[in-house]
Amino acid sequence: MTIILSTTIIFSLLGYFFSKQIRKYALYVYAFFALIALIIGSQNANIISLGYVPFGIFLLVMYMGILDKGKFKNQLLGVRGEFAIIGTILLIPHAVGYLGYYFDFVGFWTGTASFYIGIVAVLVLAPLSLTSFRKVKSKLGYKKWKKTHYFSYLFYVLIGLHLTLMHNDRFWFYIIIFGFYIVLKSYMLIKTYRIKKIKNKN
């Protein structure tokens, strides 16, 4: 969990202080992380191929939406798409590595529930990441883009299940992280609904 949370903190600081630069040089940033994924991801089990770093990034992307309005949230939301793409790039070695392993040694149809949920999560993530590119987003139009990105909640659920069903030492950490998110998101949705209701009455 140390690596996951450290990644979240490092990326939140990067997002806060270098939001403009990350957006401006996004393609170079992607190329840099693709190179890292290619070099480190092809080696034995490490912090990227085990999925710690990409999850740390997705954790930030997930929590960004429930932060209070203000400079911190604005700066981070400015690079939400970029961070989601970086997370996806770094997730590829994890997905490919485990898929290859299961095909070669375990057998595709004899995997754990966590494994299959992981595959579905990657399939859900693919269109989300693709539409996170600014050019694709502008071609798609805001309404379609927004509709597509409602599936990000499904992705969060799948990731939560993928991690908790592993039943490893970090089980309670995952429960706290996802449980806390659900509580805060629900609180936020209820609050927004109440405000809308009051506005409609007036």
Add this chain to the structure above:
Amino acid sequence: MKTKVIIILFIILLGISILKEPLVDTIDVFSGATNDTYSSLVDTTTGASHSHESDDDDSEVDD
């Protein structure tokens, strides 16, 4: 308020995980070595080395 709560939660979780996960294991996994703290599912599936045991232990005969 929410942001503060989230930051405090993450700091507490980070503190607990630092205390729970040995620093040596964290450094190890950076160099690509899996261990008790950072083991992959692959390890458990293959039944590779258990805690503090070598993979070769089974095949070796004690002198």
